[in-house]
Amino acid sequence: xxxxxxCIVIYSWLKYRDMGKSATSGRVSADxxxxxxxxxMSNAFQKICTFALNQVMLxxxxxxxxxxxxIELELLLSTLLFLSRYTEIGYIYFxx
Amino acid sequence: MTFDSCREGIRLAVLQSRGDDxxxxxxxxxxxxxxxxxxxxxxxxxxxxxxIHRPGVDIAVVIxxxxxxxxxxxxxxxxNLYYCRLIMLPRLRSEMAAVTCRSVATFLAVVVAxxxxxxxxxxxxxxxxxxxxxxxxxxxxxxxxxxxxxxxSVLACVTPSSFMHLLKCNEGGCDDLLILAAHATASSLLKxxxxxxxxxxxxxxxxxxNQGIYAITSNYGSLVARILFHPIEESCRVAFSRMCSAxxxxxxxxxxxxxxxxxxxxxxxxxxxxxxxxAGGVRTRSKSxxxxxxxxxxxxxxxxxxxxxxxxxxxxxxxxxxxxxALLFPVIGSSYCRVGVKxxxxxxxxxxxxxxTLSTFCFxxxxxxxxxxxxxxxxxVISPKSLNTFNMSLVASWVIFMxxxxxxxARFGTSGLVMANALGMTLRxxxxxxxxxxxxxxxxSCDTRSLNxxxxxxxxxxxxxxxxxxxxxxxxxxxxxxxxxxxRFAASNMLAADIAVHIGVGIVCGCLYLSLVxxxxxxxxxxxIYSVRSRGKGHID
Numbered sequence: 001x002x003x004x005x006x007c008i009v010i011y012s013w014l015k016y017r018d019m020g021k022s023a024t025s026g027r028v029s030a031d032x033x034x035x036x037x038x039x040x041m042s043n044a045f046q047k048i049c050t051f052a053l054n055q056v057m058l059x060x061x062x063x064x065x066x067x068x069x070x071i072e073l074e075l076l077l078s079t080l081l082f083l084s085r086y087t088e089i090g091y092i093y094f095x096x
Numbered sequence: 097m098t099f100d101s102c103r104e105g106i107r108l109a110v111l112q113s114r115g116d117d118x119x120x121x122x123x124x125x126x127x128x129x130x131x132x133x134x135x136x137x138x139x140x141x142x143x144x145x146x147x148i149h150r151p152g153v154d155i156a157v158v159i160x161x162x163x164x165x166x167x168x169x170x171x172x173x174x175x176n177l178y179y180c181r182l183i184m185l186p187r188l189r190s191e192m193a194a195v196t197c198r199s200v201a202t203f204l205a206v207v208v209a210x211x212x213x214x215x216x217x218x219x220x221x222x223x224x225x226x227x228x229x230x231x232x233x234x235x236x237x238x239x240x241x242x243x244x245x246x247x248x249s250v251l252a253c254v255t256p257s258s259f260m261h262l263l264k265c266n267e268g269g270c271d272d273l274l275i276l277a278a279h280a281t282a283s284s285l286l287k288x289x290x291x292x293x294x295x296x297x298x299x300x301x302x303x304x305x306n307q308g309i310y311a312i313t314s315n316y317g318s319l320v321a322r323i324l325f326h327p328i329e330e331s332c333r334v335a336f337s338r339m340c341s342a343x344x345x346x347x348x349x350x351x352x353x354x355x356x357x358x359x360x361x362x363x364x365x366x367x368x369x370x371x372x373x374x375a376g377g378v379r380t381r382s383k384s385x386x387x388x389x390x391x392x393x394x395x396x397x398x399x400x401x402x403x404x405x406x407x408x409x410x411x412x413x414x415x416x417x418x419x420x421x422a423l424l425f426p427v428i429g430s431s432y433c434r435v436g437v438k439x440x441x442x443x444x445x446x447x448x449x450x451x452x453t454l455s456t457f458c459f460x461x462x463x464x465x466x467x468x469x470x471x472x473x474x475x476x477v478i479s480p481k482s483l484n485t486f487n488m489s490l491v492a493s494w495v496i497f498m499x500x501x502x503x504x505x506a507r508f509g510t511s512g513l514v515m516a517n518a519l520g521m522t523l524r525x526x527x528x529x530x531x532x533x534x535x536x537x538x539x540x541s542c543d544t545r546s547l548n549x550x551x552x553x554x555x556x557x558x559x560x561x562x563x564x565x566x567x568x569x570x571x572x573x574x575x576x577x578x579x580x581x582x583x584r585f586a587a588s589n590m591l592a593a594d595i596a597v598h599i600g601v602g603i604v605c606g607c608l609y610l611s612l613v614x615x616x617x618x619x620x621x622x623x624x625i626y627s628v629r630s631r632g633k634g635h636i637d
Binding site: 053055058065070072078 | 131132134135138139153162169192200202206207212285292295296306307308309312440445
């Protein structure tokens with residue numbers, strides 16, 4: 001899901017950035033598409049690499065270790081980041 | 097995603113409200129530093145709690161996770177600055193680089209250095225560090241009043257006086273923003289709890305071993321949902337939204353007046369005929385209705401008719417198509433989990449608990465697929481009136497999930513949690529289907545004479561989405577064959593030849609299933625393939 005979104009964002013960003021520079025330049029458009037393709041390919045390559053590395057890592061770590069890291073500590077991390085970021089909204093709420 | 101949108105929406109509204117580039121920069125930088133203080137404070141509380149209540153967890157790992165969070169939050173001012181200036185590349189690069197480095201660091205720390213759980217902590221610190229570094233390295237892309245922004249000038253904004261400046265900037269207040277901030281915070285908190293519900297239950301009531309089994313199952317199971325179902329859901333979302341837009345003013349009025357719990361909204365629009373539909377009966381049109389037909393609105397009515405007919409047609413076709421596809425997992429896939437775990441995960445994970453949980457997840461996939469498609473329809477037609485009801489249904493399904501998870505886990509182990517998830521998801525799916533059906537009845541309850549719409553008044557979405565009886569019988573036979581093959585060839589100590597035979601049986605069963613589907617439901621399959629292909633064009637006609 002994140003990968004698809006990233007691809008769309010990368011493509012749109014490159015397209016509209018270069019449209020702003022020169023709407024009539026075919027060369028710029030070609031560069032933009034080539035750049036988007038490059039980014040999408042590198043993103044796909046990165047996903048495959050991380051998947052392969054995680055797959056190997058899983059074979060070496062047992063269920064208990066993996067469970068602690070990917071459930072309890074991930075929950076801790078996401079809650080920590082959530083609360084911290086929403087303190088900012090709370091501050092806005094306070095000052096308005 | 098919603099959480100981010102709410103957060104960014106509030107920020108943009110507040111930060112871009114007034115002022116030149118420099119004052120905007122100061123506001124963003126000052127405001128974004130608040131989470132840094134917050135994460136430090138909350139981390140201390142967390143560390144204290146872990147030290148007292150969780151003596152089994154290595155405190156060094158918790159410290160590393162808190163440090164990782166702190167590093168990630170330190171990038172917050174830059175994240176906001178890029179966001180406000182619509183510069184996306186640093187964010188994309190930082191996320192990509194951080195995820196890659198975390199994977200490499202986990203691999204090195206866990207596999208090569210054999211740090212165990214501390215390896216994951218090290219990887220989290222690496223993630224935060226790389227994320228911050230890449231964010232900082234792109235600061236030259238920012239400009240203020242035409243000149244590039246320097247890192248020192250951003251850091252210089254973070255002073256006590258800048259907080260006072262921020263306070264002064266927003267003196268006078270704005271009620272709308274205040275309400276929006278409160279709503280966004282409340283809904284995001286709810287979303288966070290709903291999203292992390294399974295992790296909360298596991299952290300409270302399950303051992304680390306069970307958590308690991310669930311995590312691996314969930315990772316593999318959600319791959320199917322992300323890779324196969326998500327593109328179809330997205331294309332449906334776009335298609336339904338476009339159809340709504342094309343439906344014109346009359347159709348939007350239908351959407352606005354619809355409330356899933358308020359039967360009067362149907363009856364007032366459709367009179368006695370609407371009431372009959374609401375009661376579940378076949379709609380009977382009175383002649384008096386036809387005589388009061390307003391000819392001036394013929395175009396609008398025809399457009400509403402066409403829109404609702406095409407929406408209902410697409411929904412049922414894609415829903416049945418995806419159900420047929422998702423049925424492959426419980427019917428055939430569930431008997432191949434043992435082989436899959438043995439080949440893909442190795443001896444560390446090869447145990448009955450993992451196999452049973454993965455098999456249960458195969459059934460859960462069916463509920464995920466139905467919920468995804470039906471929700472894409474609901475999101476397209478939902479009105480502010482029905483939004484609260486929809487949110488309440490989410491909360492209700494979460495309560496049922498939480499309530500059932502503990503007894504089911506006690507009875508079935510980790511599979512119990514997947515069962516509880518499936519129960520909650522099925523309820524959500526049922527609500528969505530009920531919503532869709534009610535909306536179609538409501539939209540039909542206008543003064544029309546079209547044969548299409550008359551047919552829709554007999555429409556039963558639960559019946560339409562269900563595969564034909566021949567396919568259901570075929571599924572039962574194939575399920576029994578695969579189950580028998582699994583018990584015969586894929587016992588606990590399976591040989592390579594047994595695995596080959598078992599996989600061969602699976603391939604034959606898969607081909608037979610696809611043949612059945614092709615014979616009895618060809619139109620649904622072609623519709624599904626068409627919807628996936630149309631995604632590239634961004635629409636479905």
